Amino acid sequence: MVNRLLVWASGSPRLQQQVTQHKLTRRVAHRFVAGERLEEALAVAAELNAHGIGGILDLLGEGVTDLAGAAHAVDEYEEAAGAIADRNLDATISIKLSQLGQTVDRAACVRNLNRILDRAHAVNVRVEIDMEDSSLTSDTLRLFQEAATGYPKTRLAIQAALRRTPLDLEALAPLKPRVRLVKGAYSEPVEVAHRGRSEIRAQFKYLTDWLFQYGADPAFGTHDGELVDYARAAAVRAGKAPNEFEIQLLYGIRRDLQQELANSGYRVRVYIPYGMAWYPYLTRRMAERPANLLFFLRALAGK
Ligand code: FDA
Numbered sequence: 001m002v003n004r005l006l007v008w009a010s011g012s013p014r015l016q017q018q019v020t021q022h023k024l025t026r027r028v029a030h031r032f033v034a035g036e037r038l039e040e041a042l043a044v045a046a047e048l049n050a051h052g053i054g055g056i057l058d059l060l061g062e063g064v065t066d067l068a069g070a071a072h073a074v075d076e077y078e079e080a081a082g083a084i085a086d087r088n089l090d091a092t093i094s095i096k097l098s099q100l101g102q103t104v105d106r107a108a109c110v111r112n113l114n115r116i117l118d119r120a121h122a123v124n125v126r127v128e129i130d131m132e133d134s135s136l137t138s139d140t141l142r143l144f145q146e147a148a149t150g151y152p153k154t155r156l157a158i159q160a161a162l163r164r165t166p167l168d169l170e171a172l173a174p175l176k177p178r179v180r181l182v183k184g185a186y187s188e189p190v191e192v193a194h195r196g197r198s199e200i201r202a203q204f205k206y207l208t209d210w211l212f213q214y215g216a217d218p219a220f221g222t223h224d225g226e227l228v229d230y231a232r233a234a235a236v237r238a239g240k241a242p243n244e245f246e247i248q249l250l251y252g253i254r255r256d257l258q259q260e261l262a263n264s265g266y267r268v269r270v271y272i273p274y275g276m277a278w279y280p281y282l283t284r285r286m287a288e289r290p291a292n293l294l295f296f297l298r299a300l301a302g303k
Contacts, residue, residue: 029282032252033060036275037141038076041274042083044251045091048270052262055091056128056248057084060275063098067108070101074112076275078119085123092155093120094128094271097140106139113143117151131157133186134193139192141168148175154243155219160204161193169207180248181207182221205230212238212245219246219269223254228261242266250285 004169034044038057044056057080064070077093084091093116100112120127129144137159144156156177158165161184169177183200184193194200201224208231211218218230228247235245246267249258262268273281286292 029278032285033278033281034072034251036273038080038083042087044272045089049090051259053258054269055089055095056269056271057091058094058271058273061099061277062096062132062280063103064101065104067101067105069113070108073099074115074187074287077116081120081123081125084125088206092128094130096130096132098132098136099141102136102139105241113147117147121151126153128155128180129157131159134162134188145175148177150260153178155180157182160207161200162195165207169210176216178216179211180219180221181211201227208234212240217245219248221248223249223257
């Protein structure tokens, strides 16, 4: 119930306006968001690199409603790719297609995506594509297929919770896709997505084995210890070394696990969100874990 309320809250512009103006909420956001500026995200990436952990820079913002907003995001990503290269950081950039105008003007979105891919490729920075809600899945898969044909190192997030995902991956198999497997952060109807924890875990495990067999350089985006252990064991079964796949985690979550995995020789990458538009991201993180809501309410109460 709380979970569904928070997922709803993540999409409410009115609530967003009220919450983001609150000074304390901004402070709480800092637990999960590097800061509002690129410079702050780069500093976090450098700090993680010093601990043997890679970064994934994510400019917050999704569902832009005009092409000016999309053009701004492209400029920002080009700047981020350039800065990663200039500083010689181990970091990728992760984009949301709705941030590039996918729902406003698809042709413009394709041009925007290509600009980012060209620029990132030119400076040897890899691009990852986030997966958003199920209304965008089919189109995102099509755009990924085009992107990965030109730039095979592009990675796509794929959601284990979606019922369609095994078939989607079969369709991508000829590409030997680079995938970041995640559970899925959006509230979807039961016809579209599994809701039960054990069903989602079972599908995640099946897809983990699939990726070791048919994908390239798989990444597993999860903090779920059972699934991290499963990926480690699946790698052994598939004859892969610890550096032949990646475990990805979110900034501010399970720092103990991040460091422990890196210290044990696993390739670890942390997703570093930054930018002004942090509200939907923050509310999705709360929906995942009610304890975060308590943390948030305590901060609001000044405790
Ligand atoms: P689960 O939610 O069961 O968490 C397991 C444990 O991790 C919890 O018991 C707790 O200890 C800890 N934990 C998890 N979430 C926490 C939180 N918010 N605060 C504190 N502790 C927490 N989704 C999507 O739909 N599209 C995408 O593109 C991406 N991209 C992405 C990138 C990366 C690097 C990660 C790690 C995740 C995503 N996700 C995503 C989000 C993903 O779908 C999912 O919602 C979250 O990872 C939470 O699921 P877990 O697998 O971590 O398990």
